[in-house]
C-alpha cells in the first residue's frame with residue numbers, strides 16, 4: 029500500500045503523515061515514511077528527536093545510465109540496501125527516509141534536488157512489498173512526474189477550511205487526474221465548526237473530490253509539537269487522534 033499526502037504549506041501534511049505512519053505501525057504493519065520536503069520535519073512528528081539521518085550522498089545513491097540514447101539516473105544499489113543504510117528507526121515499526129533536505133551545500137551534492145528525490149521516491153513507490161509507504165510531499169506533485177503516480181494507491185489532499193487552501197487542493201486534484209492517480213481524495217483538517225465542515229464539503233462536492241476524513245482543530249496537536257512529542261504518545265483527550273485512527277483502519281483494511 030502506497031499513500032501520498034499533499035496540500036498547501038501548513039495545512040497539516042506532516043502531522044497527518046507522521047501520525048498515520050505510527051498508527052499503521054501499531055497495527056503491526058511495516059511502515060516506510062518518506063519525508064520529501066526540502067524543509068523536513070516528519071522526524072519530530074514520528075517521535076524522533078535530535079537524530080540526524082545517515083548522510084545521503086547522491087554519488088552513493090545514483091548513477092547515470094544511457095538508455096535508448098537518453099541519459100537517466102538510476103539507483104546504484106537495491107532499494108532494500110538503500111533503506112538499510114539510510115533510514116532512521118522510529119517507534120512502532122516505522123522507518124523514516126529523509127530525502128528533501130538539500131545536504132552538503134556547496135559540495136556539489138545533488139541531494140534534495142528534484143531529480144534525486146524523484147528517483148528515490150520512484151524506486152520506493154514502484155517496489156513490490158508488503159510495506160506501507162507514506163509519502164509526505166511538498167505542495168506539488170513534482171516527485172511523481174516520472175510515472176511514479178501509477179504505483180500510488182491513494183493520494184490524500186489535505187485542505188483547511190479557507191479559500192486559498194481549498195484552491196490549492198483543487199489544483200492538486202487536477203494534477204493528480206492528469207497523472208492518473210487511482211484514488212484521490214481530500215482530508216479536511218483543522219475544522220473548528222459545523223460551518224467549517226460544511227464549507228469544505230460544498231467546495232469538494234463542486235469539484236468532485238471525495239472527503240475521506242474530517243479532522244478537528246485540536247489543541248493537543250499543538251501541545252504535542254511544543255513538547256516535542258507525537259500525538260500518539262501524548263496522554264490526553266485528543267479529538268484529532270480518533271479521526272486519524274479511523275483513517276488508519278480504513279487504509280489498513282485495503
Ligand SMILES: Nc1ncnc2c1ncn2[C@@H]1O[C@H](COP(=O)(O)OP(=O)(O)O)[C@@H](O)[C@H]1O
Pocket residue numbers: 035036037038039040041042043044217218219243244245246247249250253268
Ligand atoms: N488538526 C490540527 N489541529 C491543530 N493544529 C494542527 C492540526 N494539524 C496540524 N496542526 C498544526 O499546524 C501546523 C502545520 O502543520 P504541518 O503538519 O507542519 O503542516 P504541513 O506539513 O502541511 O506544512 C503545525 O503547527 C501543526 O501542529
Ligand SMILES: [Mg+2]
Pocket residue numbers: 041042043065069
Ligand atoms: Mg510538512
